[in-house]
Amino acid sequence: MSQGASLSGFPEWLPEQRVVEQALIDTLRRVFELNGFIGIETRAVEPGSSLLKKGETSKEIYLLSRLQDRGEEDKVPVEDRLGLHFDLTVPLSRYVVENSGHLTFPFKRWQIQKVWRGERPQEGRFREFVQADVDVVGNGELPAHYEVELPLVMVSALEELRAFGLPKATVHANNRKLSEGFYRGLGLDDVEGVLREIDKLDKIGTNAVCDLLVSQCGATPEQARACLDLAGLTASDGRQLHERFDGLCRQVGIDMGGQAYSLAEEGLDTLAMIIDEADRIRPGSVIADLKIARGLDYYTGSVYETFLEGAESLGSICSGGRYDNLATQGKRTYPGVGLSIGLSRLLSFLLSAKGAHANRVSPASVLVAVWNEGDRSVSDHIAQKLRSRGIAADVAPTAAKVGKQIRYADHLGIPYVWFPAQEGEEATGDEVKNIITGDQVPADALSWTPDSVYAQQRVEFGA
Amino acid sequence: MSQGASLSGFPEWLPEQRVVEQALIDTLRRVFELNGFIGIETRAVEPGSSLLKKGETSKEIYLLSRLQDRGEEDKVPVEDRLGLHFDLTVPLSRYVVENSGHLTFPFKRWQIQKVWRGERPQEGRFREFVQADVDVVGNGELPAHYEVELPLVMVSALEELRAFGLPKATVHANNRKLSEGFYRGLGLDDVEGVLREIDKLDKIGTNAVCDLLVSQCGATPEQARACLDLAGLTASDGRQLHERFDGLCRQVGIDMGGQAYSLAEEGLDTLAMIIDEADRIRPGSVIADLKIARGLDYYTGSVYETFLEGAESLGSICSGGRYDNLATQGKRTYPGVGLSIGLSRLLSFLLSAKGAHANRVSPASVLVAVWNEGDRSVSDHIAQKLRSRGIAADVAPTAAKVGKQIRYADHLGIPYVWFPAQEGEEATGDEVKNIITGDQVPADALSWTPDSVYAQQRVEFGA
Structure with missing residues (x-):
C-alpha cells in the first residue's frame, strides 16, 4: 500500500504498484472476453431499498447525502436514500431486470469495478476495493452446466495470474440444497442460522462453532456435531462424494426416504456433476468441500470459495454461487450463477508476499x-x-x-x-x-x- | 443511455454502448502512455476538509455516512467526514503531497475514473460520470513548455477519437494573469467575481453578464463593457494577440507602465508562446480566446476549454489549466498543469448524435x-x-x-x-x-x- 495512504481501509497504490493492478485487470478482462463474456459497468449507487434486502452485508453500507441536505438526512427513509454498492451482484440483478428487453439470455457478463463497505475502521479491512466478477443470468431458467463453466472460467483466469506470482488456486464447492436438506433431516429448521455459524469455522474453530450452534440455533450437542461432521466432508469425485454423504446420513440417522433427504440429494447430484465435469476439463481444479457456506443469503444452490496453495490463511480469494431468486420481475425470475475475485486483496498479497512489481515505473521506452x-x-x-x-x-x-x-x-x-x-x-x-x-x-x-x-x-x- | 436507467443523473449503458465507452477509455490510455504518462488511481473519497476548500464545486459534494451511524452524522464536523471526489485534480494534489518521496518529478500522470457531483436532480446533469485526465506536477517549479504540451496531448488523443465519430476539436486558451491584470488595470479588484460572471457568457449572453458585472462586482457600465470587450478577443498567433490586447488596453485607458499591466503581460507572453508553439506542432489546434474563465478557483495561469466543430452547443468537452498553489506541504509547492475530458458526456454525444455503436454485442467471434x-x-x-x-x-x-x-x-x-x-x-x-x-x-x-x-x-x- 502507498506509504502515505492516509485513510484506513482505502488502499491507494504507488505508480509501480498500480502497474501490477492494471495488469491483473487487463489479464482478467482478456480471459473473460475470450470466453465470450460481455463487459458492463453499473453505477456506483443503488437505492437503500435494493441494498438493504440482501443478507448480512446490508449492515455495512455507506449512505450518501448531498452537502446541502445536511441535517435533513433523517427525513428521508433509508429505503429511499442512495448508498454505495457493496458488491456487483445486486447491481447486476437490478440491471438485468431493468434492461431485460435489450439483452440476449443467457446473459454472460464480466464486470470489474470498485465496491464499498462501511466496515468499522479498526477492523483493518478494505472499505473500498476492486472486484472482478463473471456471472451468467438466465431468463426464467438457467442450465446447470453453467455451474461447472463459471468456476472453470475463474480457474483459467487465476491460472493466467500465475505469471504475476499467484500460487495454484483450487475452487471448493458446496451446495446450499445439500446443506439445507441435511440440516432439516437432522430436525434443524434455522437453516440460515446454521449456515451463518458454519461460515465462521475458519475464523473461530470447531468448538466455538459447536457452542454457537447450540446457543444460537437451538441445536442439541448431537445435532451440532452432525453439522460439523458434514462440514468436515470433502471429496474429489462424485462417487466418493455420494458414498461419504450417504455414510454420514446413515450414521446420524437421517431418513433417506424423506423429503429433507430428497432436497439434499438434489444438491448432491449437482455438486457431484460439477466436480466430475470439472475434473475432466481441468483435473484437480474443483473439489467438493462441505464446510463452504457463504455468509450472504442470496445463494440458493451451488456455492464456491477459492483458496491458494500455501496461502490458505488469506481465506477465499474468489467466491460466489448460484442465486435463483435475486432478480425477479412480477412472476418472472432471472436465475444466475457467478463468482467474484477480490482483486484488491489479491493485489495486496502479490505485492507483499510475492514481490510482484513493474519492470519500470514509466510506460515510456x-x-x-x-x-x-x-x-x-x-x-x-x-x-x-x-x-x-x-x-x-x-x-x-x-x-x-x-x-x-x-x-x-x-x-x-x-x-x-x-x-x-x-x-x-x-x-x-x-x-x-x-x-x-x-x-x-x-x-x-x-x-x-x-x-x-x-x-x-x-x-x-x-x- | 440504457432504457431502464432508473436514477436520474446516474448514466448506465447497454452492453453495445459500453463497448464504445471501453474503446474510448482504451484509446485514451494508449495515447497517454505513448506520451510517457504514468497511470494512477486514487480512492473515491476524500475528507471534507480537502473537498471544501476548492471553488464552487464544493457546493455539490456527496457526503458519506455508515448506515449504523445514521442520525449521528451531524455530530462530526463536515471537515472530518468523508465525501466522494468531484474531480481528479484535488485527489492528485493530495496524492502527490502524500507520496512525494516516492515519485519522480515532474510527475506526468494519467487517470481515468468516475467522479460524483451532488447536483440537484432536476438539472438533468450527470451526477456520476467518468473523467479522463492528464496532468504534470512539478516539485517547486514546473517549466512553461508543459503548458503547450498538455493541451497538445489532449488534441492528439481527441484526434484518435475521430475514428468513433468525434468532430475536430480546438483548444481555446486564456491566462488568468492576463485577465486579472486587465481587470485590476481597469480598477476592478473583485477578480474572482468578474471571472465567475464572465464564465456565464455562453449560458446567459452578453447583456445579462454585463448587468451582473455591475450589480455583483461593483463595475461601472464602462468597466463592464471593457471586460466584455476583452472576452471578445481571440487570436491565432502571438503577434496578433499582442497587438489586439495592447490595442484594447489603450482604448480603455489602462496604464501600460503600471503593475497591473505587467501582470497581464506575463500572462500574455505565456499565452502567445502557447499558441505559437502549438501552431508549429499542430497548426490550428490551439487558439487564444480571452473569454475562457473556468469556474473553479484553483487555476493561477493558463486555462483551457475545448470545443468540437459543429457541436459548440455541447460546451467544453476538455478543460483544465495551470494551478500553482493547489498542492503544498509546508513551504514546498507542487505546481501543476493538466486537462480533463468529460468522458461520459462525450460518450453520450457520440452515441446519440454520431450513431457510434459496437459492430457486435459479444466479444466472441x-x-x-x-x-x-x-x-x-x-x-x-x-x-x-x-x-x-x-x-x-x-x-x-x-x-x-x-x-x-x-x-x-x-x-x-x-x-x-x-x-x-x-x-x-x-x-x-x-x-x-x-x-x-x-x-x-x-x-x-x-x-x-x-x-x-x-x-x-x-x-x-x-x-
Missing part, C-alpha cells in the same frame, strides 16, 4: 534528451516520430546536464535515452543509448526499434 | 454449436482450442435446434457458428459457417482463423 531549450522542438519531433510507430516516448523535462537527464530516465526505469544530432554533427546523426547495458548506437527515429526485452512495461515477481 | 447435451464437452473442447489461439469463443447455451442456436449467435452479433463433426461424420470433420455471408467451410480448431473483418469487436459510427 525512450527518453529523448534536450540539448538546450531553444531546440526542444527537435526533441519533440523525434518523440512524435517514435510514438507514431507505437514506441512510447517521453522528452526530458529540462535541458539539464546530460547526466541529470539520464538520471531522470533511470529513476523512471526508462531503458533508452535518445540523443538528437547536435549542431555540426548532422552528418553523424542521432544516437540512442541503452542505459542498462551502456550500448550506444546511431539510430533513426523512423526505423529504430527497442530490443524486445526492453520494449514493454510489464510485471515481474520475486525478490 | 465464434459460437460453437452443441448437438446434444451429452456431447457438450466436445463443443467445450473446440472452444478451448480456439481460445488458446486467441480467438474469443462462446458455446451454445442449450442443444436447441440449429436454427435457434444460429439465432442466439445472431442476436449477439457473433459472426461465426462452429458445427462439431456429428457421429458418423468424423471423416468430414468440423465445419464453420459465417452467418453474415452464409459461407460454410470445413475447419480445424487448431488452424482456422476468422476473416480479419470479422475477427474483432470494434466501434463503428454513422446511421
Whole structure:
C-alpha cells in the first residue's frame, strides 16, 4: 500500500504498484472476453431499498447525502436514500431486470469495478476495493452446466495470474440444497442460522462453532456435531462424494426416504456433476468441500470459495454461487450463477508476499534528451516520430546536464535515452543509448526499434 | 443511455454502448502512455476538509455516512467526514503531497475514473460520470513548455477519437494573469467575481453578464463593457494577440507602465508562446480566446476549454489549466498543469448524435454449436482450442435446434457458428459457417482463423 495512504481501509497504490493492478485487470478482462463474456459497468449507487434486502452485508453500507441536505438526512427513509454498492451482484440483478428487453439470455457478463463497505475502521479491512466478477443470468431458467463453466472460467483466469506470482488456486464447492436438506433431516429448521455459524469455522474453530450452534440455533450437542461432521466432508469425485454423504446420513440417522433427504440429494447430484465435469476439463481444479457456506443469503444452490496453495490463511480469494431468486420481475425470475475475485486483496498479497512489481515505473521506452531549450522542438519531433510507430516516448523535462537527464530516465526505469544530432554533427546523426547495458548506437527515429526485452512495461515477481 | 436507467443523473449503458465507452477509455490510455504518462488511481473519497476548500464545486459534494451511524452524522464536523471526489485534480494534489518521496518529478500522470457531483436532480446533469485526465506536477517549479504540451496531448488523443465519430476539436486558451491584470488595470479588484460572471457568457449572453458585472462586482457600465470587450478577443498567433490586447488596453485607458499591466503581460507572453508553439506542432489546434474563465478557483495561469466543430452547443468537452498553489506541504509547492475530458458526456454525444455503436454485442467471434447435451464437452473442447489461439469463443447455451442456436449467435452479433463433426461424420470433420455471408467451410480448431473483418469487436459510427 502507498506509504502515505492516509485513510484506513482505502488502499491507494504507488505508480509501480498500480502497474501490477492494471495488469491483473487487463489479464482478467482478456480471459473473460475470450470466453465470450460481455463487459458492463453499473453505477456506483443503488437505492437503500435494493441494498438493504440482501443478507448480512446490508449492515455495512455507506449512505450518501448531498452537502446541502445536511441535517435533513433523517427525513428521508433509508429505503429511499442512495448508498454505495457493496458488491456487483445486486447491481447486476437490478440491471438485468431493468434492461431485460435489450439483452440476449443467457446473459454472460464480466464486470470489474470498485465496491464499498462501511466496515468499522479498526477492523483493518478494505472499505473500498476492486472486484472482478463473471456471472451468467438466465431468463426464467438457467442450465446447470453453467455451474461447472463459471468456476472453470475463474480457474483459467487465476491460472493466467500465475505469471504475476499467484500460487495454484483450487475452487471448493458446496451446495446450499445439500446443506439445507441435511440440516432439516437432522430436525434443524434455522437453516440460515446454521449456515451463518458454519461460515465462521475458519475464523473461530470447531468448538466455538459447536457452542454457537447450540446457543444460537437451538441445536442439541448431537445435532451440532452432525453439522460439523458434514462440514468436515470433502471429496474429489462424485462417487466418493455420494458414498461419504450417504455414510454420514446413515450414521446420524437421517431418513433417506424423506423429503429433507430428497432436497439434499438434489444438491448432491449437482455438486457431484460439477466436480466430475470439472475434473475432466481441468483435473484437480474443483473439489467438493462441505464446510463452504457463504455468509450472504442470496445463494440458493451451488456455492464456491477459492483458496491458494500455501496461502490458505488469506481465506477465499474468489467466491460466489448460484442465486435463483435475486432478480425477479412480477412472476418472472432471472436465475444466475457467478463468482467474484477480490482483486484488491489479491493485489495486496502479490505485492507483499510475492514481490510482484513493474519492470519500470514509466510506460515510456525512450527518453529523448534536450540539448538546450531553444531546440526542444527537435526533441519533440523525434518523440512524435517514435510514438507514431507505437514506441512510447517521453522528452526530458529540462535541458539539464546530460547526466541529470539520464538520471531522470533511470529513476523512471526508462531503458533508452535518445540523443538528437547536435549542431555540426548532422552528418553523424542521432544516437540512442541503452542505459542498462551502456550500448550506444546511431539510430533513426523512423526505423529504430527497442530490443524486445526492453520494449514493454510489464510485471515481474520475486525478490 | 440504457432504457431502464432508473436514477436520474446516474448514466448506465447497454452492453453495445459500453463497448464504445471501453474503446474510448482504451484509446485514451494508449495515447497517454505513448506520451510517457504514468497511470494512477486514487480512492473515491476524500475528507471534507480537502473537498471544501476548492471553488464552487464544493457546493455539490456527496457526503458519506455508515448506515449504523445514521442520525449521528451531524455530530462530526463536515471537515472530518468523508465525501466522494468531484474531480481528479484535488485527489492528485493530495496524492502527490502524500507520496512525494516516492515519485519522480515532474510527475506526468494519467487517470481515468468516475467522479460524483451532488447536483440537484432536476438539472438533468450527470451526477456520476467518468473523467479522463492528464496532468504534470512539478516539485517547486514546473517549466512553461508543459503548458503547450498538455493541451497538445489532449488534441492528439481527441484526434484518435475521430475514428468513433468525434468532430475536430480546438483548444481555446486564456491566462488568468492576463485577465486579472486587465481587470485590476481597469480598477476592478473583485477578480474572482468578474471571472465567475464572465464564465456565464455562453449560458446567459452578453447583456445579462454585463448587468451582473455591475450589480455583483461593483463595475461601472464602462468597466463592464471593457471586460466584455476583452472576452471578445481571440487570436491565432502571438503577434496578433499582442497587438489586439495592447490595442484594447489603450482604448480603455489602462496604464501600460503600471503593475497591473505587467501582470497581464506575463500572462500574455505565456499565452502567445502557447499558441505559437502549438501552431508549429499542430497548426490550428490551439487558439487564444480571452473569454475562457473556468469556474473553479484553483487555476493561477493558463486555462483551457475545448470545443468540437459543429457541436459548440455541447460546451467544453476538455478543460483544465495551470494551478500553482493547489498542492503544498509546508513551504514546498507542487505546481501543476493538466486537462480533463468529460468522458461520459462525450460518450453520450457520440452515441446519440454520431450513431457510434459496437459492430457486435459479444466479444466472441465464434459460437460453437452443441448437438446434444451429452456431447457438450466436445463443443467445450473446440472452444478451448480456439481460445488458446486467441480467438474469443462462446458455446451454445442449450442443444436447441440449429436454427435457434444460429439465432442466439445472431442476436449477439457473433459472426461465426462452429458445427462439431456429428457421429458418423468424423471423416468430414468440423465445419464453420459465417452467418453474415452464409459461407460454410470445413475447419480445424487448431488452424482456422476468422476473416480479419470479422475477427474483432470494434466501434463503428454513422446511421
